[in-house]
Amino acid sequence: MKITSFLVLLLFVAGAFAGCDQDKNASAAGASTTAPAAAQNPPVDLTLPKLSLPADSGPLPAIDSARTMQYVKEIVAFGPRPIGSANHKKVEDYILAHLKGDAVEEDAFTADTPEGKFPARNIIAKFPGAKDGIIVIASHYDTNYPLRQTSYIGANDGASSSALLLEFANQMRGKKLDGYSVWLVWDDAEEAVKSWSDTDSLYGIRHLAEKWEADGTLKKTKAFLLADMIGDADLNIERDSNSTTWLEAVVYEAASRLGYQSHFFARTMTVDDDHLPFVKRGVPSADLIDFDYGYDNVFWHTPQDTVDKLSPKSLEIAGSTILETVSILDKMEALPPK
Numbered sequence: 001m002k003i004t005s006f007l008v009l010l011l012f013v014a015g016a017f018a019g020c021d022q023d024k025n026a027s028a029a030g031a032s033t034t035a036p037a038a039a040q041n042p043p044v045d046l047t048l049p050k051l052s053l054p055a056d057s058g059p060l061p062a063i064d065s066a067r068t069m070q071y072v073k074e075i076v077a078f079g080p081r082p083i084g085s086a087n088h089k090k091v092e093d094y095i096l097a098h099l100k101g102d103a104v105e106e107d108a109f110t111a112d113t114p115e116g117k118f119p120a121r122n123i124i125a126k127f128p129g130a131k132d133g134i135i136v137i138a139s140h141y142d143t144n145y146p147l148r149q150t151s152y153i154g155a156n157d158g159a160s161s162s163a164l165l166l167e168f169a170n171q172m173r174g175k176k177l178d179g180y181s182v183w184l185v186w187d188d189a190e191e192a193v194k195s196w197s198d199t200d201s202l203y204g205i206r207h208l209a210e211k212w213e214a215d216g217t218l219k220k221t222k223a224f225l226l227a228d229m230i231g232d233a234d235l236n237i238e239r240d241s242n243s244t245t246w247l248e249a250v251v252y253e254a255a256s257r258l259g260y261q262s263h264f265f266a267r268t269m270t271v272d273d274d275h276l277p278f279v280k281r282g283v284p285s286a287d288l289i290d291f292d293y294g295y296d297n298v299f300w301h302t303p304q305d306t307v308d309k310l311s312p313k314s315l316e317i318a319g320s321t322i323l324e325t326v327s328i329l330d331k332m333e334a335l336p337p338k
């Protein structure tokens with residue numbers, strides 16, 4: 001009941017702001033342009049499906065959160081990294097330098113945007129596993145283009161999750177994974193260059209999903225896990241109605257095994273993010289995003305998105321939960337289709 005009324009309140013707020021010209025890429029569940037219409041939407045079903053999951057066995061994962069935070073600091077130290085900038089290229093080189101010796105694929109292409117054409121590049125690090133199939137973990141690394149003339153460095157929005165993927169590479173390097181192969185994807189040009197729309201957003205991941213559909217990779221992709229804005233010191237990861245319900249149930253189980261469930265899914269939103277091109281192609285996908293960054297999300301897409309708002313603990317919560325999610329998926333007999 002409390003949740004339902006909270007949702008209605010959110011719907012009203014989302015409706016009230018629907019006219020503003022922000023590149024808002026998330027909205028409260030079922031948001032409409034007018035509050036009365038929104039209020040008539042049925043409440044979102046917050047119950048997770050009951051899955052028969054393998055028993056908790058073996059040690060729980062733990063990441064090096066201090067090292068991850070150091071990566072965040074090093075990424076933001078380059079300054080704003082919008083597509084087309086010299087800093088953007090420096091961050092690409094930084095990521096690649098940390099993947100020396102790993103199996104890396106670069107997916108370079110030209111992003112055709114309302115502000116012109118830009119070179120863009122997805123970076124994929126592949127860690128082979130014993131089981132047939134791939135789990136993709138993704139993060140965008142570019143910063144918001146319209147804020148390029150400001151001091152905006154996207155410590156949480158882009159840097160935190162990109163740093164986390166570098167730490168995942170550290171965890172997986174040199175091991176033969178006994179589950180599925182894990183492919184880490186630093187995707188480019190997630191941000192809109194003018195205002196968020198189906199065509200002005202997600203340039204990198206749309207390119208990659210198309211490519212993987214054509215070459216058959218998508219058929220082997222068992223799950224797509226997306227991390228975005230997961231460094232917020234006050235971590236509240238949303239339940240997202242665009243994500244795959246059974247996969248969110250696995251994420252919640254993973255968080256619960258670690259004792260981190262209170263940071264997950266207190267609220268449901270409908271989030272447009274890098275998972276959408278995979279959702280649309282039938283790949284089970286979950287977006288792990290905290291869209292309440294500062295009270296009422298005030299730090300999002302502002303020059304206040306800086307490292308002092310983040311905490312190593314939040315990186316650890318998100319990171320360990322993602323690794324435990326992979327571990328559960330590895331042990332499941334068969335993964336449900338989308």
Ligand SMILES: [Zn+2]
Nearest residue numbers: 144157191301
């Ligand atoms: Zn953003």
